[in-house]
Amino acid sequence: MAQQSETITDRRRKTRNRIYQYLYLAEGLCTKQSVAAGLQLSLPTVHQNLAELLDEGLIRYAGELQSTGGRRARGLAVVEDARFAVGISIMEDRLRFVAADLRLQELAFKKVLCPSAMIKEDFGSVLAKELECFLDENNLNREKLLGVGIAVPAVIDPAHSRICLAPRLHLRNNRLEALTGEIPYPCFVENDATSGGYAEWFASTDLGMNVAYVSLEYGVGGAVFVNGEPYAGDNRRSGEFGHMCVEPGGLLCKCGHRGCLEAYCTAWRISDGLGLTLEQFFDGVAAHDPELEQLWEDVLCHLAIGVNNVRMALDCDVVLGGLLSQYLEPYLPRLREYVAAQNPFEDSGNYLRLC
Template identity: 25%
Template sequence: MSTTIGVHALVRRTHEERVLAALRAHGALSRGDLAKRVGLSRTTLSEITAKLLQRGAIIVADTDAADRTGSGRPADRLALDPASGQFLGVDFGHRRVQVAVADASHEVIASGVERYVDDTSWEARLAIAFELIERLSLETGVHYGALQAIGIGVPGPYTGKRAGIPAVSWKKQLAPDGVDAAFAERFGAPVFVDNNTRLAALAEAITRRDAVDNLIYLRLSDGVGGGLVVSGRLVSGAQGFAGELGHVVADPAGASCRCGKRGCLETIASVPAILAACRLQGVPLESLDELAQAVSKGDPTVDAVLREAGTMIGRVLGAAAMALNPGEVVLGGEIVRIAPVLVEQATATLRYELYPIPSAQPIIVRAAQLHDTDGALGAIAAIFHQSPLLAGYPEQAIPDEAAQKRRSTQ
């Protein structure tokens, strides 16, 4: 793609965003009113609105006949299409993909999840994700002709943040190379890719009124991953490993981990590891639903397993907190809501590990505010580029002209 084409595409996207922002703020407007509000010539505005109408980003809502004072033909008034998905967030986990779609006002208008087995190839994962996205369209009426950008979270370390930069992955785990290109090819929109748990950390950091400047995020799911916000910046590290607390060794004599080491926190505190530990102790649990039932009944064996996992979590987080001195530590994942004792035990252990740091302003340890779509929502938050936490992150990749033309025909 030539520099000239790239610049033209960027300018066009900027004009589109200005038009969409004006319609979002003021509701339906005529082209004349739009031109005055966004500062574009009638000719340029006509071109931009024609493309937005063609893609389905906006609709002709009505005319200004009721408000018109003089003679002449009533002018069409344009408005945002409420069924238009403007931003797409996708979170690929080890065993499931989650999707969230936001409209031009940044409200989530559709979401869904589809599961797969751990060793599913990336080709198959992509097919499952695309099928889920299309099914959401059929079920909700949301369409994707107006997509402005796509954010994608992938598991494991990820060094690239735009299309064309290769990923790094754990041993025996297929690397998600080509995921960005596949989405850009299918939807013709800019694509942003990063580690899915790091994106979840971003989502958590901006759920408060003000973004958290220093935060450690740990998600307990099919695997265990983390994300770091340090001095007001979401960080990835030199090779994309920043925040990979799930692969800190918690028990050197423990079970083998997918990364090739033994006793990583993931082998102790992931959902499969906790369920396996319960079975080993004579409580045959196979799912989170069964774990929830055991917790609600106060099963002492299950409680002991969870407390042991919480202790290990607290030790690892304590070491990280000694190095980073965060204001908040956040534990995410569905199991945290099912078993709040994990947060309770991790908090007690972490505070013990932090002694003798002064406790006049103790670290806040809390369960995640967002649910298991947090990675997908974090991906959407990333592509909005409205948070100072993303300072220094690369701009979204702009798809080539062929992809743009394909999108215009959708």
């Protein structure tokens, strides 16, 4: 009996979700009739579900639609700010908080500097406290908070709730609980580059089904999507492009090895590492400062080796994302030339794109 009623509840929830998603994805306003027709549901079923969604403030009436006769139909739309989510990016020396509504519009943003934060024993409580401050400072209503997504530059094992390895945060085999234990909202922890790749995937309408995403931040990571699904690999380490060797015996990497892509192509190398901001660095390159130009050339050459290796292994579009990608547009033609020059199969580097 219990099982049967569960099934009915499940079915009802699915129908309600379908109706909400239909309204969410619709271009322009919907009506009760258009929802019923679009989902092939009966009008009373649609009416009942819409009443519940309206009652909970998840959808609203939004204007009237033109009618050829009789009463004009009232339009329906989702309420963008009915709920929101918070994203936290944990980096080696800073935390970044962002709140976004259901349409992914930014509601608030904050950067908190905290050097070597993760090494501290009480990092979990520091994180929880900073989150509460962020919510307070921006008058965000906790009752509407769906949950908190936490992006970490780490290999994560969700089955065992552990951080397996995070070279940049000096962590190995730590419990996720230490990170999220004091946060009183639903939490989801994911590798930072996988999160970035997934966001790119979610927001893009013109990406193919197979994509490699290379994230250029203070570290270098990545994610692989095959047939539109993230490909994690046997050990959840797929897309760790940052630790591909691009220069045997080269610069020392945070992981302890030499010549990794991450040792050459991070935002850190050309900003904090030089005592400059990224803006200052790229202004210097644009003004033909010889030292900065030479360093930038070195970054581009090693990036091209990395990108070409990804293309060789996966034969799909390669998308560059992360902090550094915002500055790459003027250098994309050159980078495409470099990758094409290394590729024995194709003359063009047009498979390489920016976020």
